[in-house]
Amino acid sequence: SKCLENTRVRIxxxxxxxxxxxxxxxxxxxGSPGTGKTAISMSVASxxxxxxxxxxxxxxxx
Numbered sequence: 001s002k003c004l005e006n007t008r009v010r011i012x013x014x015x016x017x018x019x020x021x022x023x024x025x026x027x028x029x030x031g032s033p034g035t036g037k038t039a040i041s042m043s044v045a046s047x048x049x050x051x052x053x054x055x056x057x058x059x060x061x062x
Contacts, residue, residue, distance in 0.1 A: 002043040008036060015044050019053075 048054035
């Protein structure tokens with residue numbers, strides 16, 4: 001599941017800006033359970049896929 005529209009916009013923009021730089025090709029998103037890491041990463045992956053910039057994505061599940 002992705003982020004709801006107009007939520008977590010600043011963190012998504014921050015991640016996408018970070019990935020614009022060629023020397024930064026990976027993001028390690030961490031935090032407590034239930035804080036929205038999966039939603040943020042799914043939203044960012046979706047944005048990158050639409051831009052034809054996503055090479056791969058993977059997620060852990062219990």
